Every structure is written in C-alpha cells, then in structure tokens.
Amino acid sequence: MPKKVKPAGDGKEEGPVPCKQVKLEAAGGPSPLNHDSPSGLFESLISPVKTETFFKEFWEQKPLLIQRDDPVLATYYRSLFRLSDLKSLCSRGMYYGRDVNVCRCVNGKKKVLNKDGKVHFLQLRKDFDQKRATIQFHQPQRFKDELWRIQEKLECYFGSLVGSNVYITPAGSQGLPPHYDDVEVRGEETARLREDELLPARVFILQLEGEKHWRLYHPTVPLAREYSLEAEDRIGRPAHEFTLKPGDLLYFPRGTVHQADTPSGLAHSTHVTISTYQSSSWGDFLLDTISGLVFDTAKADVELRAGIPRQLLLQVETTAVATRKLSGFLRMLADRLEGTRELLSADMKKDFAMNRLPPYYVGDGAELSTPGGRLPGLDSTVRLQFRDHVVLTVGPDQDPSDETREKMVYIYHSLKNRRDTHMMGNEETESHGLRFPLSHIDALKQIWNSSAISVKDLKLTTDEEKQSLVLALWTECLIQVV
Numbered sequence: 001m002p003k004k005v006k007p008a009g010d011g012k013e014e015g016p017v018p019c020k021q022v023k024l025e026a027a028g029g030p031s032p033l034n035h036d037s038p039s040g041l042f043e044s045l046i047s048p049v050k051t052e053t054f055f056k057e058f059w060e061q062k063p064l065l066i067q068r069d070d071p072v073l074a075t076y077y078r079s080l081f082r083l084s085d086l087k088s089l090c091s092r093g094m095y096y097g098r099d100v101n102v103c104r105c106v107n108g109k110k111k112v113l114n115k116d117g118k119v120h121f122l123q124l125r126k127d128f129d130q131k132r133a134t135i136q137f138h139q140p141q142r143f144k145d146e147l148w149r150i151q152e153k154l155e156c157y158f159g160s161l162v163g164s165n166v167y168i169t170p171a172g173s174q175g176l177p178p179h180y181d182d183v184e185v186r187g188e189e190t191a192r193l194r195e196d197e198l199l200p201a202r203v204f205i206l207q208l209e210g211e212k213h214w215r216l217y218h219p220t221v222p223l224a225r226e227y228s229l230e231a232e233d234r235i236g237r238p239a240h241e242f243t244l245k246p247g248d249l250l251y252f253p254r255g256t257v258h259q260a261d262t263p264s265g266l267a268h269s270t271h272v273t274i275s276t277y278q279s280s281s282w283g284d285f286l287l288d289t290i291s292g293l294v295f296d297t298a299k300a301d302v303e304l305r306a307g308i309p310r311q312l313l314l315q316v317e318t319t320a321v322a323t324r325k326l327s328g329f330l331r332m333l334a335d336r337l338e339g340t341r342e343l344l345s346a347d348m349k350k351d352f353a354m355n356r357l358p359p360y361y362v363g364d365g366a367e368l369s370t371p372g373g374r375l376p377g378l379d380s381t382v383r384l385q386f387r388d389h390v391v392l393t394v395g396p397d398q399d400p401s402d403e404t405r406e407k408m409v410y411i412y413h414s415l416k417n418r419r420d421t422h423m424m425g426n427e428e429t430e431s432h433g434l435r436f437p438l439s440h441i442d443a444l445k446q447i448w449n450s451s452a453i454s455v456k457d458l459k460l461t462t463d464e465e466k467q468s469l470v471l472a473l474w475t476e477c478l479i480q481v482v
Contacts, residue, residue: 032076035149038157038388045150045204046249054251060202063216063252065242074247077208080147081140081166081272089143090121098424101136102127105174105259128168128268134175137166139423140272141357147272148419152357154276156388161356162276163423169212172264202277204251207244209270210262214250216240217257244271285348290333292344295396296407297336304329342394342441344407349391353412354431357422359389367477368415374481376455376470378463382479383452389414390478392444398435409436409444415477434472443469452482 034040043051049058049066058064068074094100096114102124103112113133115123127133141147141164154162169175215238243263244250252258254277262269298304312322359368368386376382384390390413397408412433421429436444443458443466458466473479 031146031149032070032073033150035153038153041150041153042157046251058251060253063240063250063256065240066249067242067245068247068249070247074245077206077246080206080208081137081144081270082209083168083268083270085144086124086135086137086168087121089137090119090124092143094119099138100124101138102133103136103175104131104133105176110176128170132170132173134170134173135166135168136175137168140164140166142420142422142424145360148357149360151274152360154274155356158276159352160276160280161278161352161423162274163278164272164274166208166270166272168209168268168270169260169262170268171210171262171266174259174261176259202251202253202275204249204274205244205271206274207246207248207250207269207271209246210267212244212260212269212271213263214240214242214244214258214260216252219253219255219257280348288345288348292395293333293337293340295344296340297333301332344395345393349393350410350412350431353389353391353414353433354417354429355423356389356414356417358414358417358419359386369477371474371477372480376467376474376479376481378455378467380470380481381452381454382447382470382474383450383482384447384478385480386413386415386478387448392448394438394441407438409438409441410434411436411444411473411476411478413476413478432476434476436469436472440465440469447473447479 032044034044039051046054046064046066049064054064095118096102096116100114100119101112102114103110105111113127113131124135128135141151147164151162151164167175217236218239294304309319309322312319358365361368374380390411393410393412394407395410397406410433412431414432416432418429440460443460446453446458455466455470456463458469460466460469470479474481
C-alpha cells in the first residue's frame with residue numbers, strides 16, 4: 001500500500017520570470033497551486049513529493065499515491081469539474097463520441113451506451129441514475145478555465161501535449177474493465193477509437209468529488225504502446241489497492257493495468273485524468289529526426305542518391321544485397337549523427353506548437369495577437385516573450401515550388417491556437433509562425449539565449465536584415481522593446 005503523505009508548501013520558481021504575464025488569478029480566487037512558473041505548478045501539484053524524487057523514483061517506473069487531508073485543496077479540486085457542470089455544458093452543443101461517452105462495465109466487459117448525435121442533459125442524467133452508467137467527458141480544458149490554466153503550464157513544463165478526461169461514476173458502479181492504456185490517439189483515428197478509454201502515456205489522476213476505489217496491477221507490457229483490456233485471471237492480485245478522496249492525487253506510468261469503481265452507499269465519484277507524453281518516446285524522436293539526417297547526408301553522398309535495384313519494390317522479401325546496403329547506410333548515418341549540431345525536426349516540434357493550448361489569459365486575448373509597445377528599430381533593445389510557447393527548428397524548405405530544398409529556420413508558436421479544439425484530433429488546426437533563411441540562425445539564437453539584446457548586436461550582415469528580423473518577430477508578438 002503506498003504511503004499516505006501530507007501536503008507541503010508550494011514550489012519555488014526556477015529561471016527568469018516570463019517577460020509578459022497574463023491571467024494571474026482565477027476568477028474564483030487565488031489557487032492553492034503555484035502558477036508563477038511551470039516548474040512551480042508541477043512541484044505544487046505533486047507536493048509534498050519533491051520533483052527530483054518524483055523523476056528519480058516514480059516517473060515511468062511505478063505508481064505514486066498522494067493522499068491529502070486538506071479541506072482547501074479538496075474544495076479547489078471540486079471546483080475543477082462537477083457533475084452539475086454537465087447541464088450548462090450540454091446546452092452549448094455536446095455530441096456523443098466526440099465530447100461525451102456513456103459506458104458501464106458489465107460482467108467484465110465494457111458496454112457503450114452512447115446515443116446518436118447531440119447530448120441532451122436529461123437523457124444523460126437518466127442513463128447515469130437508472131443505468132448506473134459512467135459519463136466520460138473529453139478534454140474539459142476546452143470549457144473549464146482552471147483546467148486550461150493548469151494544463152497550459154504543464155505543457156510548458158513537459159514540452160509535450162497535455163490532455164484530460166473527466167469520469168463521473170454513480171455509487172456502486174464501475175465504468176471500465178481492467179485495462180492498460182496507450183498513448184493518446186489524435187488525427188483521423190480519434191473518432192474510431194474515441195469509445196475506448198484513452199488514458200495516454202503518463203497519467204495524473206485528481207479526485208474531485210466523492211470517492212473512487214482503485215486497484216493497480218503489475219504491467220503485462222511495460223510502457224505499452226497499445227490499449228488493451230486484460231482478463232482478471234491473467235493479471236492476478238492487485239499490487240496496490242486504495243480509495244481516493246477529494247484532494248488526492250495518483251500517478252502511474254503507461255502500461256499500468258488498472259480498474260476503479262465507486263463504493264456503494266456513497267455519493268457519485270468525479271475524477272479527472274491529466275495525461276502527457278503522447279508519442280514522445282525515443283523511438284518517436286528517432287523517426288522524426290532520421291528523415292532530416294538522411295536529407296542532409298544525401299546532399300553530400302552520391303551513394304544515397306543512387307537508385308535502388310530494379311524491381312526491388314515488387315519482391316516479397318527484401319534481398320540480402322538490399323539489407324547489407326541499408327545496414328551500411330545506417331552505420332554511416334550514425335557516424336554523421338555523432339558530429340551533428342543541428343538535428344532537423346520533421347514534425348514533432350511543429351505538431352506540438354500547432355496542437356497545444358494557447359497561453360492562459362483574462363479578457364479577449366488581444367495581447368496575444370496584436371503587437372504592443374514601441375516598434376523595434378536599430379537602436380532598440382529587445383527580448384523574447386512567451387518563451388515557453390515558441391519553438392525554433394531547422395528543416396528543409398517546405399515551399400513546393402523550390403526545387404533546391406535548401407534548409408530554412410522555422411519558428412512556430414501557440415499564441416493564436418484555438419483552445420476549443422485542443423486535443424480533439426479530427427478538428428482543423430493550422431500552424432502559426434515565421435520562416436527565415438538559415439543565415440539568420442545565429443541572430444535568432446542570440447535572441448533566444450539572451451534576457452535582452454541590442455538589435456545592433458545581432459549577427460547579421462546588414463542593418464536592414466537586423467531591422468527586418470526584429471520587425472517580423474514583433475509583428476507576431478514574440479518580442480518586445482525594453
């Protein structure tokens with residue numbers, strides 16, 4: 001049984017304060033979590049466990065249970081999402097499958113009770129009360145400000161997308177059979193897999209209302225990459241068994257087999273799963289960077305530009321000659337990688353910037369889309385703002401009309417992202433950012449690595465290039481004059 005621990009104080013901020021602060025306090029009053037910085041938020045979320053201890057002893061290794069007896073924190077957790085919130089949310093136009101799932105575990109199997117089309121609250125409540133069904137609400141951070149506030153900071157902290165699902169289960173009921181979870185699927189497969197519980201890679205569970213009885217089992221597939229139901233006769237006895245109450249937190253790695261039910265005779269249970277590190281393994285990173293490495297190497301090595309053997313693609317099995325040739329190329333790429341300073345990221349950085357939450361703000365968000373302050377000039381000193389929401393990468397020119405495909409510098413940011421489509425997969429998204437010649441890389445690194453820098457000191461050949469660079473960044477709200 002994991003040890004019960006007591007909460008401690010908030011974490012301290014690490015690194016410089018962001019240049020531009022937005023939405024510092026929630027509408028409902030000060031939060032018991034530390035929102036001063038991404039590291040402070042995470043440290044306060046897992047308090048009293050220290051961040052260093054968490055990553056050394058628990059992250060991707062074993063579950064962590066933090067049981068708290070803190071009325072203030074319990075009240076705050078309840079405010080994140082309540083059963084009563086569903087009435088107003090349904091009035092905004094929620095749909096089965098996309099926004100809401102209704103399900104119940106019957107004889108060890110999951111039974112989906114979704115209707116077609118739009119969700120009506122009275123029918124939803126009827127299924128909840130009479131059929132004892134679990135209500136799963138997808139990505140509540142789209143509508144609940146405080147979850148947006150938390151998850152935006154966590155995306156900055158982990159450098160990875162952070163999704164969430166809410167589960168509301170009546171007393172004496174269980175929504176899902178024993179299972180372990182894969183990484184969260186986004187894109188065209190989302191609609192097909194939406195009926196499965198998509199608790200992705202690394203999961204933090206916050207108990208909001210009522211109590212939930214949990215049983216965790218040893219993984220049958222460590223850090224599994226696929227969702228799987230598990231028969232009870234295969235998983236054996238629980239490795240951990242406990243009950244979460246409002247204010248409690250549970251973490252477990254991907255692949256942990258688990259099941260949970262709401263105890264009889266009590267109120268319903270509401271918990272939220274906050275999950276991160278979707279498709280963020282070393283394997284994913286290798287697949288992302290290998291194409292850029294091949295692109296660079298092929299420009300310098302004629303062997304990689306030579307054609308493959310005739311009819312190779314028509315053969316059922318790869319020939320020994322082709323296997324030896326590919327093995328040799330991989331060894332050559334490994335040698336080249338050892339001396340490479342700039343890895344070309346094909347998709348991961350862009351995908352993260354395109355699909356993450358925008359910065360948390362109060363008001364209409366005009367400060368994120370309209371440049372403010374003085375126009376930068378040659379005599380100005382500038383600094384980067386919204387640093388945690390901007391990525392810089394080098395990649396081949398994506399202009400289809402350019403046959404030379406020279407390398408370019410790309411800057412992607414999330415300032416103009418739509419919160420209402422966050423983690424919804426099949427919704428339309430677009431990238432926001434800028435593209436510069438590779439000759440601008442050193443000047444951009446100066447801006448990225450300095451707390452403030454004079455435009456005159458930028459490593460570019462002409463004053464015109466310096467002014468053009470900072471004006472482009474200022475127009476995108478990425479820098480400000482100090």
